[in-house]
Amino acid sequence: MSDQPPVPGPVPTGTRRTTLLTGTVVVAVGLAVTGVGTLVMLGVASRAMPGEEYADFVVWWTVATLLGTSFGVFEVYLARLLISDFARGRAPARSTGVMVGRAAIMAGAITLVLALLSPVIADRLFSGELVLVGLLVVFMSLVAAQALQRGAATGRHNMVAIASQLSVDGVMRGVIVAVLALTDHDSVTTLALGCCASVVLSLLAGSWRIGPWLARPRLHAAADVPLRPIILLLVGTAGPLLANNGSVPWLRATDAVSPHVLGAFAGAVTLSRIPTQFISAVMSPLLAHLSESVEHGDEAGFRRVLARTEVLTAALGVAYVVAFAALGQLALRLMLGPDFSLDVANLAVLAAASSGMFVGVVQQAALGALGRWHHIAWAWVAATVTFCLVLVVPGDPLWRATSAPLVGVLTALLSMWAFGRRHFTADAGSRPGTP
Secondary structure, three states, X not given: OOOOOOOOOOOOHHHHHHHHHHHHHHHHHHHHHHHHHHHHHHHHHHHHOOHHHHHHHHHXXXXXXXXXXXXXXXXXXXXXXXXXXXXXXXXOHHHHHHHHHHHHHHHHHHHHHHHHHHHHHHHHHOOOOHHHHHHHHHHHHHHHHHHHHHHHHHHOOOHHHHHHHHHHHHHHHHHHHHHHHHOOOOOHHHHHHHHHHHHHHHHHHHHHHHOOOOXXXXXXXXXXXXXXXXXXXXXXXXXXXXXXXXXXXXXXXXOOOOXXXXXXXXHHHHHHXXXXXXXXHHHHHHHHHHHHHHHOOOHHHHHHHHHHHHHHHHHHHHHHHHHHHHHHHHHHHHHHOOOOOOOHHHHHHHHHHHHHHHHHHHHHHXXXXXXXXXXXXXXXXXXXXXXXXXXXXXXXXXXXXXHHHHHHHHHHHHHHHHHHHHHOOOOOOOOOOOO
């Protein structure tokens, strides 16, 4: 491990479009593989485990990914800091060390909360299995390291390292769970351990591709690495996390549906979010591209790329809602088996939430490139409020769980769109640490 990796120069203006296009394709391949790995894992588990145990496992996976995804803010912010560092000829060790330290503090705080609430969490979500709460901490910490590694790779325009990490995680997740099921080691605890093992292997693959990237954790404040953007991003993290995964543990806690309905709903949520993973492939290269435009004062290029990406993602979103409503039931049965099904209307609403995330990913990349972290935060705070409001209104629990993500995503999307139209021109010269 080295604190002083080589400092690359800025990406030449003439190659930025190629970097964006090829980077998106490369990351999309990695996301596709990890998405397929998740589907294989859920399909194998649904056939190997009794209904109640499968419900425990799918809820564990949902909560584990929810906690791990919260560290995505460090990926975004570290990438933006490193792009700025490289543009100014600064070594990346200081920014990386501060982000590693902040991520460690956050992981410690979440671990403390989980430890205090472990009896309640285990009882309401995991049929009393306390060890599964401990494995949440292990998985969360490993995924936090993944986020930091992807941020370091984005800052270096190394999308191959990101794709390698994602691909190995997906492949090994599916392979490990399949082997465990075939050898009758298919308890919830064993499969959860297998998921943790796949993340470890993915980190090794990413490190092999990116080279030395990790820096010594810095726990003290750094004047040149503002803390406020991290806090703002963390405040806004709850929205996309709830939109992606929050309905599943909420529905489990209500005890309002059978294990097979819960399993079908969780599977449908996972299936419907797979295209979001493909679209999010543009996040890292788009953030890097737009950030480079900001650093070089290329407002025309910034606005042109943003507009084209918005139109493309909106069109893909409309097509996806139609496709998932038509084919979602068949896909769900193929993935989980004939005992798991969900109405077409529920599938269409879940797909619509994913389609909103398509454009939301683009808006968030643009606001992040401009350093408008507080607008990202407030947009997702508003989304969290509307998400929770839907869950507390009277009505069928399954429908509330289905519609809450869509309402939340639309709230965030409209908020970010409004913020962006007000500030893109005025703030084209903003820096990543701008309050």
